Amino acid sequence: MGSPSTPRRYGQTLFVLAWLVLAALLYLYFDRKLSQQYNPNQRVASEVSDSHVTVNLLRNRQGHYVASGLINGHEVVMMVDTGATRISIPLSVAERLALPKGQSYPVDTANGTVTVWHTRIDRLSIGALTLYDLDANINPGLGDSTILLGMNALKDLELIQRGDTLTLRKY
The missing domain is CATH 1.20.5 (Single alpha-helices involved in coiled-coils or other helix-helix interfaces)
Incomplete structure (x- = not known):
């Protein structure tokens, strides 16, 4: 015992x-x-009609519009950045997505000048909104895994901000 x-x-x-x-x-x-x-937009609210696609994003606690989406069919997290000229992808995310590094060149950012590589995105989706054949930068200076969605992706969209909601509309 x-x-x-x-x-x-x-x-x-x-x-x-x-x-x-x-x-x-x-x-x-x-x-x-x-x-x-x-990221309050892990499931993005979308509306599709004959004339347009509408996506509604909620602002997060820091005041940013962050959303889950897809790049070339892979899940990513993106932040709407109207101050960025191009889509900027952290190096670790670009490697996970197997994006090719093209020509390197310097860009001026809020944190100073950084050398980035050019790449292309075949397909970028947020909810029902899909954009095709986009230029992007692979940025080794971005610390986390959030992609900055710059004006080259936003330029053909209507952006409407009301309260804590940003509406993206593609006609």
């Missing part, structure tokens, strides 16, 4: 395991909440 302390050790072990499971569940819950606060 086991010693009297054996059931006590089992109880302590189960107690510690219960706390670890609770901590893991809390981590997953709050990680999901923070992700939704950064």
Whole structure:
């Protein structure tokens, strides 16, 4: 027979395991909440009619319009950046998407001058809105995995901001 302390050790072990499971569940819950606060457009609201496609984006807590989308069929996260001339893709994302590095050249950014590589995107989608054959920069200076959606993608869209919603419309 086991010693009297054996059931006590089992109880302590189960107690510690219960706390670890609770901590893991809390981590997953709050990680999901923070992700939704950064990107409230993980499921993009779209409308399609005979004359246009409309996408509605909600502003995040930092005041940015961030949305999930697709580049060449791969899931990405994009931020609308009307101050960017071209789409700017972090190097790590470009590698994951297997985008080819073209000619390198310097560009002026809010953080100074950085050398980027030219690339092309065959298809970019946000909800029901799809754009084709777009120039982009592969930018090694972008720290996270968010793609900056610049004016070369936005130039043919109507942008309407009302309250905390940005409407993108393609005719």
